[in-house]
Amino acid sequence: MATFQYKALQPDGRVVEGELEAGGRQEAFRQMESRGLRPIRLVERSHPVNGRARARVQGNGHGSGAPAVAGAPSAPGSGWWPRGRSRKVPGRALENFTRLLASLLSAGVPLSRALVILQKETAHPAAREKWKEIHDLVVDGMSLADAMARSPEVFPRVYVAMVEAGETGGFLDLVLAQIADFQAREKEMRAKLLAALLYPGILMTLALGVLAFLLVFFIPRFEALFAGFGARLPWLTQMIVSTSEVIRSYGLLVLVVGLTLGVxxxxxLVSPAGRRTWEGFILQVPVLGGLIAQYGMARFCRMLGTLLAAGVPLIQGLQVARRSLGNQILVDAVAGTIDKVKEGQGLGASLRDCPRLFPGSVLEMISVAEESGKLDQELIRIADTTEADLDRRLKTAVALAEPLMLFFIAAFIGTIFIGMVIPIFSLQDYIR
Structure with a gap:
């Protein structure tokens, strides 16, 4: 008989903790169900002498019984790709690590041995050092999720939370495969966005270069010509000439001030208050705010559906999935949903307080899926549909951005040209 520590919900909604003895996890879950308890956490209490062996078994991804999840980190995450990771472990190395580790664990390779294999396979020095650090911590008895949590610059909080769910529930290989799919899908979407913005970015760079050339080299020649004839310049020409003088006289100072303001x-923006203010402002932007909310909903639904399909309890799945939203305003909005689900409300009804993130039609589909017992499948289907629609909207937005940028570029250059040409027609009066 083994001793299990549990945390569960009573029928009245109160959270209780305790211990029970059972022959395995399945029997422990049956005992909790017979007492009318809804499991939140179920962990086998291990003795110090076998702590290392238990950590290896959990990390193997092949535990038996109904899956549960240990408490996820309480601090909200900021998305898949943490700031500063590129200078240490590149995203490609992390994606390869995740996918290969999932394959090795699915093949039955022990976690410690799989980490040694990955350490030898990687060609990136920083990644090799990091994988060795993770291996040493796991061998010393630490769980894989706790070892990864010590390197937040490499492993995002959502990543660690999903690993903790899979490690505790005995399906680590499945969760790692899903994480690799998430990384690949997000990388593909970012690549599409960057490719779509490449042409407008080149146009904007060329326009700024032409504008700087006109203001620094071209306009001063016209200014000397007009001054020689004592001509009275139109107000548009005076504004252009004054701008050119400011750039030539104080250009370096303006650059330094601009860089200082940027820093x-x-x-x-990194501070909590600044981040919340900025993210709240972005959500209010007419087109961009809707795209960000739609993207957050797609990530939330895909991750929650994946976790539910793997057997993670709904409450724990919500705690992990809400960290995938990225936007702190949206994370806070979904946080209230978890409390309502703990009280016994359905997921669809609990999400009604987030109209910015979940439209009414999506809530109805979620509610119907709950009643039919196909919530995981419906959430993944909603994510697929939303991502396809988001891809179309992004293409449309970028297609509209290109002619708009061309229009503004032509307007800037045309304004300068007109402002400098108008006085030329009046020079003949001063020549006479």
Whole structure:
């Protein structure tokens, strides 16, 4: 008989903790169900002498019984790709690590041996050092999720939370495969977005270069010509000439001030208050805010559906999935949903307080899926449909952005040209 520590919900909604003895996890779950308890956490209490062996068994991804999940980190995550990771372990190395580790665990390779294999296979020095650090911590008895949590610059919080869910529930190989799919899908979407913005970005760079050339080299020649004739310049020409003088006289100072303001803005943006303010502002932007909310909903539904399909309890799945939203305003909005689900409400009804993130039609589909027992399948289907629609909207937005940028570029250059040409027609009056 083994001793299990549990945390569960009573029928009245109160959270209780305790211990029970059972022959396995399945029997422990049956005992909890017979007492009317809804499991939140179920962990086998291990003795110090076998702590290392138990950590290896959990990390193997082949535990038996109904899956449960240990408590996920309480701090909200900021998305899949943490800031600063590229200078240490590149995203490609992390994706390869995740996918290969999932394959090795599915083949029955022990976790410690799989980590040694991955350490030898990688060609990136920083990744090799990091995988060795993870291996040493796991061999010393630490769980894989706890070892990864020590390197937040490499493993995002959502990543660690999903690993913890799979490690505790005995389906680590499945969760790692899903994480690799998430990474590949997000990488593909970012690549599409960057490719779509490449042409407008080149146009904007060329326009700024032409504008700088006109203001620094071309306009001063016209200014000297007009001054020689004592001509009275139109107000548009005077504004252009004054702008050129400011750039030539204080260009370096303007650049330094601009860089300083940029650094200050970045520091403010990293702070919790600044981040919340900025993310709230972005959500209010007419087109961009809707795209971000739709993207967050797709990520949330896909991750929650994947976790539910793997056997993670709904409450724990919500705690992990809400960290995938990225936007802190949306994370806070979904946080209230978890409390309502704990009280016994359905998921669809609990999400009605997030109209910005979940439209009414999506809530109805979720509610119907709950009643039919196909919530995991419906959430993944909603994610697929939403991502396809989001891809079409992004293509349309980028297609509209290109002619708009061309229009503004032509307007800037045309304004300068007109402002400098108008006085030429009046020079003949001063020549006479």
């Amino acid at each position: 200050m803005f970045r520091q403010w």
